Amino acid sequence: MGSLSLPVVCGQLLTGAATFGGLLAKGEISPARAWVGMRGAARYMRAVAAGDVAEGGAVAERLAVCRGCPGAVPDADLGDDAMWCGGPGAEVGPDGMPTCGCLLPAKASVGSETCPRASWPSVPPGPPAGK
Numbered sequence: 401m402g403s404l405s406l407p408v409v410c411g412q413l414l415t416g417a418a419t420f421g422g423l424l425a426k427g428e429i430s431p432a433r434a435w436v437g438m439r440g441a442a443r444y445m446r447a448v449a450a451g452d453v454a455e456g457g458a459v460a461e462r463l464a465v466c467r468g469c470p471g472a473v474p475d476a477d478l479g480d481d482a483m484w485c486g487g488p489g490a491e492v493g494p495d496g497m498p499t500c501g502c503l504l505p506a507k508a509s510v511g512s513e514t515c516p517r518a519s520w521p522s523v524p525p526g527p528p529a530g531k
């Protein structure tokens with residue numbers, strides 16, 4: 401299985417950044433937390449642009465682990481499969497354990513990323529992504 405297409409990954413990253421902006425506009429998160437989240441999305445975007453994209457099978461394996469993790473928080477507003485690691489920008493999950501606050505489909509697509517609980521490791525970049 402090849403990597404997710406770059407447009408799909410970039411769309412996820414932009415969605416994540418926009419979510420932080422929306423939460424900030426509604427007063428649901430602090431400016432500091434929104435800024436950290438937006439900077440995180442930009443960091444992922446740079447990584448993906450540099451070719452740091454996980455192979456599709458690795459992405460699927462990572463997300464399967466996340467689906468079974470008590471730290472994962474679904475986000476129906478972003479789609480059926482969308483979930484956050486603890487919630488947007490959250491440092492602690494619903495179970496009281498550490499989280500990274502990232503949008504998981506985007507995080508799982510970046511090869512060098514790792515789970516904050518060491519439930520999945522970094523992987524080398526996959527084959528060139530499709531268009």
Ligand code: SF4
Binds near residue numbers: 466469
């Ligand atoms: S990245 Fe790790 S801590 Fe976060 S939801 Fe996935 S498995 Fe859980």
